[in-house]
Amino acid sequence: MAESAHRSPLVRLDRISKHFGEGETRVDALRQVSLEVFPRQVVGLLGPSGSGKTTLLNVIGCILDPSSGSMELEGELVLRDGQWQRRNLRRLRLDKIGFIFQFHNLLPFLDATDNVALVPKLAGADMASARKRARELLDYLEIGNRKDAMPAKLSGGEAQRVAIARALANSPRIILADEPTAALDSKRAGIVMDLLRKLAIEHDAAIIAVTHDEKIFNRFDHMFELRDGMLESEALGSAE
Template sequence: MAEQESDTPLVRLDGISKHFGEGETRVDALRDVSLEVFPRQVVALLGPSGSGKTTLLNIIGCILDPSAGAMELDGELVLHEGQWQRSDLRRLRLEKIGFIFQFHNLLPFLDATDNVAVVLQLAGADSGTARRRAGDLLDDLEIGHRKYAMPAKLSGGEAQRVAIARALANSPRIILADEPTAALDSKRAGIVMDLLRNLAVERDAAIIAVTHDEKIFDRFDRIFHLRDGRLADA
Protein backbone atom coordinates (compact mmCIF):
# COMPACT_ATOMS: atom_id res chain seq x y z
CA MET A 1 0.00 0.00 0.00
CA ALA A 2 1.12 3.53 -0.74
CA GLU A 3 2.39 5.78 2.01
CA GLN A 4 1.21 9.37 2.33
CA GLU A 5 4.03 11.40 0.80
CA SER A 6 2.64 14.91 1.04
CA ASP A 7 1.17 17.04 3.80
CA THR A 8 -1.11 18.72 1.26
CA PRO A 9 -4.19 16.75 0.19
CA LEU A 10 -5.27 16.64 -3.43
CA VAL A 11 -8.89 16.49 -2.27
CA ARG A 12 -10.09 18.22 0.89
CA LEU A 13 -13.76 18.31 1.86
CA ASP A 14 -15.06 20.34 4.78
CA GLY A 15 -18.67 20.00 5.90
CA ILE A 16 -20.11 18.90 2.58
CA SER A 17 -23.88 18.49 2.72
CA LYS A 18 -26.48 17.86 0.06
CA HIS A 19 -30.25 17.75 0.32
CA PHE A 20 -32.95 17.29 -2.26
CA GLY A 21 -36.37 18.90 -1.89
CA GLU A 22 -37.72 20.97 0.98
CA GLY A 23 -40.06 20.60 3.93
CA GLU A 24 -41.66 17.20 4.40
CA THR A 25 -40.20 15.92 1.11
CA ARG A 26 -36.62 16.91 1.97
CA VAL A 27 -34.03 14.13 1.69
CA ASP A 28 -30.58 14.66 3.21
CA ALA A 29 -28.25 12.72 0.91
CA LEU A 30 -25.04 13.96 2.58
CA ARG A 31 -24.59 15.38 6.07
CA ASP A 32 -21.48 17.32 7.06
CA VAL A 33 -18.91 15.12 5.30
CA SER A 34 -15.25 16.05 5.81
CA LEU A 35 -12.31 14.04 4.49
CA GLU A 36 -8.89 14.34 2.88
CA VAL A 37 -7.23 12.28 0.15
CA PHE A 38 -3.52 12.71 -0.49
CA PRO A 39 -1.27 12.19 -3.53
CA ARG A 40 -0.46 8.54 -4.26
CA GLN A 41 -3.46 7.31 -2.33
CA VAL A 42 -6.08 4.93 -3.72
CA VAL A 43 -9.19 5.09 -1.55
CA ALA A 44 -12.67 3.59 -1.62
CA LEU A 45 -16.11 4.88 -0.70
CA LEU A 46 -18.17 2.03 0.70
CA GLY A 47 -21.72 1.91 1.98
CA PRO A 48 -25.16 0.47 1.34
CA SER A 49 -27.35 1.64 -1.51
CA GLY A 50 -28.62 5.15 -0.82
CA SER A 51 -25.83 6.02 1.61
CA GLY A 52 -24.62 8.96 -0.51
CA LYS A 53 -21.54 7.48 -2.19
CA THR A 54 -22.31 8.49 -5.78
CA THR A 55 -23.69 11.86 -4.65
CA LEU A 56 -20.38 12.57 -2.91
CA LEU A 57 -18.39 11.43 -5.94
CA ASN A 58 -20.39 13.75 -8.20
CA ILE A 59 -19.79 16.73 -5.91
CA ILE A 60 -16.04 16.03 -5.84
CA GLY A 61 -16.23 15.88 -9.64
CA CYS A 62 -17.94 19.30 -9.75
CA ILE A 63 -20.95 17.76 -11.47
CA LEU A 64 -23.51 18.15 -8.69
CA ASP A 65 -24.08 21.34 -6.69
CA PRO A 66 -23.75 20.83 -2.91
CA SER A 67 -26.06 22.49 -0.40
CA ALA A 68 -23.24 23.51 1.94
CA GLY A 69 -19.54 23.07 2.61
CA ALA A 70 -16.10 23.81 1.18
CA MET A 71 -13.80 21.87 -1.13
CA GLU A 72 -10.21 22.16 -2.31
CA LEU A 73 -8.93 20.27 -5.35
CA ASP A 74 -5.20 20.14 -6.05
CA GLY A 75 -4.59 23.09 -3.72
CA GLU A 76 -7.32 25.28 -5.26
CA LEU A 77 -10.36 26.37 -3.30
CA VAL A 78 -13.14 25.52 -5.73
CA LEU A 79 -16.09 25.57 -3.32
CA HIS A 80 -16.73 27.92 -0.39
CA GLU A 81 -19.87 28.06 1.75
CA GLY A 82 -21.67 25.96 -0.83
CA GLN A 83 -20.77 28.29 -3.72
CA TRP A 84 -18.51 27.43 -6.65
CA GLN A 85 -15.43 29.66 -6.88
CA ARG A 86 -14.76 28.88 -10.56
CA SER A 87 -16.92 30.11 -13.41
CA ASP A 88 -15.73 27.39 -15.81
CA LEU A 89 -16.17 24.03 -14.07
CA ARG A 90 -15.88 22.25 -17.42
CA ARG A 91 -12.29 23.43 -17.80
CA LEU A 92 -11.52 22.43 -14.22
CA ARG A 93 -12.81 18.92 -14.85
CA LEU A 94 -10.86 18.65 -18.10
CA GLU A 95 -7.61 19.80 -16.44
CA LYS A 96 -7.69 17.94 -13.15
CA ILE A 97 -10.27 15.16 -13.01
CA GLY A 98 -10.71 11.84 -14.79
CA PHE A 99 -14.06 10.06 -14.57
CA ILE A 100 -14.79 6.36 -14.76
CA PHE A 101 -18.53 5.70 -14.59
CA GLN A 102 -20.42 2.52 -13.79
CA PHE A 103 -21.82 2.63 -17.33
CA HIS A 104 -19.24 3.34 -20.01
CA ASN A 105 -21.05 6.27 -21.71
CA LEU A 106 -18.98 5.87 -24.88
CA LEU A 107 -19.93 8.01 -27.88
CA PRO A 108 -21.73 5.54 -30.19
CA PHE A 109 -20.57 7.21 -33.42
CA LEU A 110 -16.81 7.01 -32.59
CA ASP A 111 -14.61 3.92 -32.53
CA ALA A 112 -12.67 2.91 -29.42
CA THR A 113 -9.58 4.93 -30.33
CA ASP A 114 -11.47 8.11 -31.08
CA ASN A 115 -13.54 7.76 -27.90
CA VAL A 116 -10.27 8.12 -26.01
CA ALA A 117 -8.58 10.59 -28.36
CA VAL A 118 -11.45 13.09 -28.25
CA VAL A 119 -10.60 13.98 -24.64
CA LEU A 120 -7.02 14.80 -25.62
CA GLN A 121 -8.18 16.88 -28.56
CA LEU A 122 -10.51 18.87 -26.31
CA ALA A 123 -7.44 19.67 -24.22
CA GLY A 124 -5.55 20.91 -27.29
CA ALA A 125 -3.67 17.88 -28.65
CA ASP A 126 -3.47 17.41 -32.41
CA SER A 127 -5.24 14.43 -33.94
CA GLY A 128 -2.11 12.32 -34.52
CA THR A 129 -0.75 12.78 -31.01
CA ALA A 130 -4.17 12.12 -29.51
CA ARG A 131 -4.66 8.87 -31.41
CA ARG A 132 -1.16 7.60 -30.56
CA ARG A 133 -1.73 8.29 -26.86
CA ALA A 134 -5.14 6.63 -27.09
CA GLY A 135 -3.61 3.57 -28.72
CA ASP A 136 -0.99 3.27 -25.97
CA LEU A 137 -3.64 3.41 -23.25
CA LEU A 138 -5.80 0.82 -25.00
CA ASP A 139 -2.76 -1.45 -25.27
CA ASP A 140 -2.02 -1.00 -21.56
CA LEU A 141 -5.55 -2.17 -20.78
CA GLU A 142 -5.20 -5.15 -23.17
CA ILE A 143 -7.93 -3.85 -25.45
CA GLY A 144 -5.70 -2.57 -28.27
CA HIS A 145 -6.91 -5.33 -30.59
CA ARG A 146 -10.35 -3.68 -30.53
CA LYS A 147 -9.14 -0.13 -31.18
CA TYR A 148 -11.20 0.26 -34.37
CA ALA A 149 -14.36 -1.34 -32.96
CA MET A 150 -17.51 0.73 -32.50
CA PRO A 151 -19.08 0.73 -29.02
CA ALA A 152 -22.04 -1.39 -30.16
CA LYS A 153 -19.60 -4.16 -31.13
CA LEU A 154 -17.78 -4.20 -27.77
CA SER A 155 -18.64 -6.47 -24.87
CA GLY A 156 -19.49 -4.84 -21.56
CA GLY A 157 -16.01 -5.50 -20.20
CA GLU A 158 -14.34 -4.22 -23.35
CA ALA A 159 -16.41 -1.04 -23.35
CA GLN A 160 -15.54 -0.40 -19.71
CA ARG A 161 -11.82 -0.72 -20.41
CA VAL A 162 -12.14 1.82 -23.23
CA ALA A 163 -13.94 4.13 -20.80
CA ILE A 164 -11.11 3.73 -18.29
CA ALA A 165 -8.55 4.57 -20.97
CA ARG A 166 -10.57 7.70 -21.76
CA ALA A 167 -10.49 8.73 -18.09
CA LEU A 168 -6.70 8.41 -18.03
CA ALA A 169 -6.14 10.26 -21.30
CA ASN A 170 -5.09 13.65 -19.88
CA SER A 171 -3.12 12.12 -16.98
CA PRO A 172 -5.39 13.77 -14.39
CA ARG A 173 -4.22 14.06 -10.77
CA ILE A 174 -7.67 13.21 -9.43
CA ILE A 175 -9.50 10.14 -10.75
CA LEU A 176 -13.08 9.43 -9.69
CA ALA A 177 -14.41 5.96 -10.36
CA ASP A 178 -17.95 4.66 -9.90
CA GLU A 179 -17.82 0.85 -9.81
CA PRO A 180 -14.83 0.76 -12.20
CA THR A 181 -14.38 -3.03 -12.16
CA ALA A 182 -17.98 -4.22 -11.86
CA ALA A 183 -18.05 -5.56 -15.43
CA LEU A 184 -14.59 -7.16 -15.30
CA ASP A 185 -13.35 -10.58 -14.25
CA SER A 186 -10.72 -10.96 -11.53
CA LYS A 187 -7.77 -10.77 -13.91
CA ARG A 188 -9.00 -7.67 -15.73
CA ALA A 189 -10.02 -6.03 -12.46
CA GLY A 190 -6.47 -6.56 -11.21
CA ILE A 191 -5.03 -5.03 -14.38
CA VAL A 192 -7.25 -1.97 -13.98
CA MET A 193 -6.34 -1.50 -10.32
CA ASP A 194 -2.63 -1.95 -11.06
CA LEU A 195 -2.86 0.68 -13.79
CA LEU A 196 -4.64 3.09 -11.43
CA ARG A 197 -2.07 2.38 -8.73
CA ASN A 198 0.81 3.04 -11.12
CA LEU A 199 -0.80 6.28 -12.26
CA ALA A 200 -1.25 7.39 -8.66
CA VAL A 201 2.44 6.80 -7.95
CA GLU A 202 3.85 8.14 -11.21
CA ARG A 203 1.68 11.27 -11.34
CA ASP A 204 1.27 11.92 -7.60
CA ALA A 205 -2.42 11.36 -8.26
CA ALA A 206 -5.34 10.44 -6.00
CA ILE A 207 -7.88 7.76 -6.88
CA ILE A 208 -11.33 7.75 -5.27
CA ALA A 209 -13.57 4.80 -6.13
CA VAL A 210 -17.11 3.83 -5.24
CA THR A 211 -17.19 0.04 -5.29
CA HIS A 212 -18.91 -3.09 -4.06
CA ASP A 213 -16.33 -5.31 -5.77
CA GLU A 214 -14.83 -7.50 -3.05
CA LYS A 215 -12.13 -8.63 -5.50
CA ILE A 216 -10.37 -5.27 -5.12
CA PHE A 217 -10.91 -4.37 -1.45
CA ASP A 218 -7.29 -5.25 -0.66
CA ARG A 219 -6.05 -2.79 -3.30
CA PHE A 220 -7.07 0.33 -1.37
CA ASP A 221 -4.92 2.37 0.99
CA ARG A 222 -7.94 3.61 2.88
CA ILE A 223 -11.66 2.92 2.97
CA PHE A 224 -14.26 5.55 3.88
CA HIS A 225 -17.63 4.20 5.03
CA LEU A 226 -20.80 6.21 4.39
CA ARG A 227 -24.03 5.46 6.20
CA ASP A 228 -27.20 7.55 5.86
CA GLY A 229 -25.19 10.36 4.29
CA ARG A 230 -22.65 10.54 7.10
CA LEU A 231 -19.03 9.46 7.24
CA ALA A 232 -19.13 6.52 9.61
CA ASP A 233 -15.37 6.12 9.99
CA ALA A 234 -12.24 6.93 7.99
Protein backbone atom coordinates in the same frame (compact mmCIF):
# COMPACT_ATOMS: atom_id res chain seq x y z
CA MET B 1 -6.09 9.76 7.68
CA ALA B 2 -2.43 10.24 8.55
CA GLU B 3 -0.06 11.20 5.74
CA SER B 4 3.51 12.49 5.45
CA ALA B 5 3.65 16.14 6.42
CA HIS B 6 5.34 17.21 3.17
CA ARG B 7 2.57 15.86 0.95
CA SER B 8 -0.59 17.87 0.37
CA PRO B 9 -3.93 16.24 -0.39
CA LEU B 10 -5.20 16.28 -3.96
CA VAL B 11 -8.77 16.28 -2.64
CA ARG B 12 -9.78 18.07 0.55
CA LEU B 13 -13.42 18.27 1.63
CA ASP B 14 -14.49 20.42 4.56
CA ARG B 15 -18.00 19.87 5.97
CA ILE B 16 -19.70 19.14 2.66
CA SER B 17 -23.50 18.88 2.94
CA LYS B 18 -26.16 18.34 0.31
CA HIS B 19 -29.90 18.31 0.77
CA PHE B 20 -32.78 17.94 -1.65
CA GLY B 21 -36.12 19.62 -1.05
CA GLU B 22 -37.24 21.70 1.91
CA GLY B 23 -39.40 21.34 4.99
CA GLU B 24 -41.06 17.97 5.51
CA THR B 25 -39.82 16.70 2.13
CA ARG B 26 -36.18 17.58 2.79
CA VAL B 27 -33.67 14.76 2.33
CA ASP B 28 -30.12 15.18 3.65
CA ALA B 29 -27.99 13.23 1.18
CA LEU B 30 -24.66 14.40 2.67
CA ARG B 31 -24.06 15.68 6.19
CA GLN B 32 -20.89 17.54 7.12
CA VAL B 33 -18.53 15.25 5.19
CA SER B 34 -14.83 16.01 5.62
CA LEU B 35 -12.19 13.95 3.84
CA GLU B 36 -8.64 14.18 2.54
CA VAL B 37 -7.19 12.00 -0.24
CA PHE B 38 -3.49 12.15 -1.02
CA PRO B 39 -1.39 11.42 -4.11
CA ARG B 40 -0.81 7.71 -4.82
CA GLN B 41 -3.80 6.64 -2.75
CA VAL B 42 -6.61 4.38 -3.95
CA VAL B 43 -9.61 5.06 -1.71
CA GLY B 44 -12.96 3.27 -1.64
CA LEU B 45 -16.35 4.64 -0.61
CA LEU B 46 -18.58 1.96 0.83
CA GLY B 47 -22.16 2.07 2.04
CA PRO B 48 -25.70 0.85 1.45
CA SER B 49 -27.83 2.10 -1.43
CA GLY B 50 -28.96 5.66 -0.75
CA SER B 51 -26.17 6.40 1.71
CA GLY B 52 -24.78 9.28 -0.37
CA LYS B 53 -21.79 7.66 -2.10
CA THR B 54 -22.60 8.69 -5.66
CA THR B 55 -23.81 12.10 -4.47
CA LEU B 56 -20.42 12.64 -2.84
CA LEU B 57 -18.59 11.51 -5.96
CA ASN B 58 -20.65 13.94 -8.06
CA VAL B 59 -19.82 16.83 -5.73
CA ILE B 60 -16.10 16.01 -5.91
CA GLY B 61 -16.47 15.81 -9.69
CA CYS B 62 -18.03 19.30 -9.75
CA ILE B 63 -21.18 17.88 -11.32
CA LEU B 64 -23.57 18.44 -8.41
CA ASP B 65 -23.91 21.67 -6.43
CA PRO B 66 -23.53 21.08 -2.68
CA SER B 67 -25.69 22.94 -0.18
CA SER B 68 -22.73 23.98 1.98
CA GLY B 69 -19.08 23.26 2.63
CA SER B 70 -15.72 23.89 0.99
CA MET B 71 -13.46 21.86 -1.29
CA GLU B 72 -9.92 22.04 -2.61
CA LEU B 73 -8.71 20.12 -5.69
CA GLU B 74 -4.95 19.97 -6.28
CA GLY B 75 -4.53 22.79 -3.77
CA GLU B 76 -7.01 25.10 -5.53
CA LEU B 77 -10.01 26.28 -3.54
CA VAL B 78 -12.81 25.47 -5.97
CA LEU B 79 -15.72 25.59 -3.50
CA ARG B 80 -16.16 27.95 -0.56
CA ASP B 81 -19.18 27.90 1.74
CA GLY B 82 -21.24 26.10 -0.88
CA GLN B 83 -20.31 28.52 -3.69
CA TRP B 84 -18.20 27.56 -6.70
CA GLN B 85 -15.09 29.70 -7.08
CA ARG B 86 -14.79 29.03 -10.82
CA ARG B 87 -17.37 30.01 -13.40
CA ASN B 88 -16.39 27.38 -15.96
CA LEU B 89 -16.87 24.03 -14.19
CA ARG B 90 -16.67 22.17 -17.50
CA ARG B 91 -13.11 23.44 -17.96
CA LEU B 92 -12.27 22.56 -14.37
CA ARG B 93 -13.43 18.98 -14.96
CA LEU B 94 -11.43 18.72 -18.18
CA ASP B 95 -8.32 20.05 -16.44
CA LYS B 96 -8.39 18.19 -13.15
CA ILE B 97 -10.67 15.13 -13.14
CA GLY B 98 -11.00 11.83 -14.94
CA PHE B 99 -14.22 9.80 -14.70
CA ILE B 100 -14.66 6.01 -14.91
CA PHE B 101 -18.12 4.45 -14.69
CA GLN B 102 -19.57 0.98 -14.11
CA PHE B 103 -20.56 0.80 -17.76
CA HIS B 104 -17.90 2.07 -20.11
CA ASN B 105 -20.23 4.49 -21.96
CA LEU B 106 -18.11 4.38 -25.10
CA LEU B 107 -19.64 6.01 -28.16
CA PRO B 108 -20.70 3.09 -30.38
CA PHE B 109 -19.93 4.87 -33.66
CA LEU B 110 -16.28 5.67 -32.76
CA ASP B 111 -13.41 3.18 -32.59
CA ALA B 112 -11.28 2.81 -29.46
CA THR B 113 -8.77 5.47 -30.53
CA ASP B 114 -11.38 8.09 -31.34
CA ASN B 115 -13.33 7.39 -28.14
CA VAL B 116 -10.20 8.32 -26.18
CA ALA B 117 -9.19 11.16 -28.53
CA LEU B 118 -12.54 12.86 -28.00
CA VAL B 119 -11.51 14.18 -24.58
CA PRO B 120 -8.33 16.07 -25.59
CA LYS B 121 -10.19 17.26 -28.68
CA LEU B 122 -12.88 18.79 -26.44
CA ALA B 123 -10.09 20.44 -24.45
CA GLY B 124 -8.80 22.15 -27.60
CA ALA B 125 -6.19 19.76 -29.05
CA ASP B 126 -6.04 19.21 -32.80
CA MET B 127 -7.20 15.81 -34.03
CA ALA B 128 -3.70 14.55 -34.91
CA SER B 129 -2.39 15.33 -31.41
CA ALA B 130 -5.52 13.93 -29.77
CA ARG B 131 -5.26 10.65 -31.68
CA LYS B 132 -1.53 10.39 -30.90
CA ARG B 133 -2.28 10.82 -27.20
CA ALA B 134 -5.05 8.21 -27.43
CA ARG B 135 -2.78 5.63 -29.05
CA GLU B 136 -0.09 6.23 -26.43
CA LEU B 137 -2.59 5.62 -23.63
CA LEU B 138 -3.99 2.49 -25.24
CA ASP B 139 -0.44 1.16 -25.56
CA TYR B 140 0.25 2.13 -21.92
CA LEU B 141 -2.80 0.14 -20.82
CA GLU B 142 -1.70 -2.81 -22.97
CA ILE B 143 -4.63 -2.63 -25.35
CA GLY B 144 -2.94 -0.93 -28.29
CA ASN B 145 -3.70 -3.93 -30.48
CA ARG B 146 -7.39 -3.01 -30.23
CA LYS B 147 -6.99 0.65 -31.16
CA ASP B 148 -9.12 0.30 -34.31
CA ALA B 149 -11.84 -1.87 -32.76
CA MET B 150 -15.39 -0.61 -32.41
CA PRO B 151 -16.93 -0.85 -28.91
CA ALA B 152 -19.27 -3.68 -29.95
CA LYS B 153 -16.21 -5.80 -30.76
CA LEU B 154 -14.48 -5.25 -27.41
CA SER B 155 -14.79 -7.58 -24.43
CA GLY B 156 -16.01 -6.09 -21.14
CA GLY B 157 -12.48 -5.86 -19.79
CA GLU B 158 -11.16 -4.32 -23.01
CA ALA B 159 -13.94 -1.73 -23.08
CA GLN B 160 -13.21 -0.77 -19.47
CA ARG B 161 -9.53 -0.27 -20.33
CA VAL B 162 -10.52 2.02 -23.18
CA ALA B 163 -12.73 3.91 -20.71
CA ILE B 164 -9.77 4.23 -18.34
CA ALA B 165 -7.63 5.55 -21.20
CA ARG B 166 -10.33 8.11 -21.91
CA ALA B 167 -10.32 9.15 -18.25
CA LEU B 168 -6.55 9.73 -18.46
CA ALA B 169 -6.58 11.60 -21.76
CA ASN B 170 -6.02 15.06 -20.24
CA SER B 171 -3.57 13.77 -17.58
CA PRO B 172 -5.78 14.41 -14.53
CA ARG B 173 -4.39 13.67 -11.08
CA ILE B 174 -7.85 13.05 -9.61
CA ILE B 175 -9.72 10.00 -10.94
CA LEU B 176 -13.27 9.26 -9.81
CA ALA B 177 -14.71 5.80 -10.42
CA ASP B 178 -18.33 4.78 -9.86
CA GLU B 179 -18.57 0.97 -9.49
CA PRO B 180 -15.70 0.45 -11.98
CA THR B 181 -15.62 -3.35 -11.63
CA ALA B 182 -19.25 -4.28 -10.95
CA ALA B 183 -19.80 -5.51 -14.50
CA LEU B 184 -16.60 -7.59 -14.55
CA ASP B 185 -15.70 -11.06 -13.33
CA SER B 186 -13.11 -11.52 -10.58
CA LYS B 187 -10.13 -11.83 -12.91
CA ARG B 188 -10.97 -8.78 -14.99
CA ALA B 189 -11.91 -6.80 -11.87
CA GLY B 190 -8.46 -7.55 -10.43
CA ILE B 191 -6.80 -6.40 -13.67
CA VAL B 192 -8.72 -3.12 -13.60
CA MET B 193 -7.80 -2.48 -9.96
CA ASP B 194 -4.14 -3.27 -10.69
CA LEU B 195 -4.28 -0.71 -13.50
CA LEU B 196 -5.77 1.89 -11.17
CA ARG B 197 -3.02 1.20 -8.66
CA LYS B 198 -0.41 1.61 -11.40
CA LEU B 199 -1.97 4.93 -12.43
CA ALA B 200 -2.01 6.21 -8.87
CA ILE B 201 1.68 5.47 -8.41
CA GLU B 202 3.06 6.39 -11.84
CA HIS B 203 0.94 9.53 -12.28
CA ASP B 204 1.09 10.64 -8.62
CA ALA B 205 -2.71 10.56 -8.72
CA ALA B 206 -5.57 10.04 -6.28
CA ILE B 207 -8.22 7.43 -7.10
CA ILE B 208 -11.62 7.56 -5.37
CA ALA B 209 -13.98 4.69 -6.16
CA VAL B 210 -17.54 3.97 -5.09
CA THR B 211 -17.97 0.22 -4.81
CA HIS B 212 -20.11 -2.63 -3.51
CA ASP B 213 -17.73 -5.15 -5.06
CA GLU B 214 -16.40 -7.29 -2.21
CA LYS B 215 -13.89 -9.04 -4.45
CA ILE B 216 -11.81 -5.85 -4.70
CA PHE B 217 -12.00 -4.60 -1.11
CA ASN B 218 -8.42 -5.71 -0.44
CA ARG B 219 -7.17 -3.58 -3.36
CA PHE B 220 -7.78 -0.26 -1.59
CA ASP B 221 -5.40 1.66 0.64
CA HIS B 222 -8.34 2.94 2.64
CA MET B 223 -12.09 2.47 2.63
CA PHE B 224 -14.59 4.84 4.18
CA GLU B 225 -18.18 4.07 5.00
CA LEU B 226 -21.10 6.38 4.34
CA ARG B 227 -24.36 5.91 6.22
CA ASP B 228 -27.31 8.28 5.94
CA GLY B 229 -25.07 10.88 4.35
CA MET B 230 -22.44 10.78 7.10
CA LEU B 231 -18.85 9.57 6.74
CA GLU B 232 -18.80 7.37 9.80
CA SER B 233 -15.50 5.56 9.90
CA GLU B 234 -12.74 3.92 7.96
CA ALA B 235 -14.01 0.49 6.99
CA LEU B 236 -10.60 -1.02 6.28
CA GLY B 237 -7.05 -0.16 7.19
CA SER B 238 -4.20 0.15 4.76
CA ALA B 239 -4.12 -2.58 2.14
CA GLU B 240 -0.37 -2.42 1.94
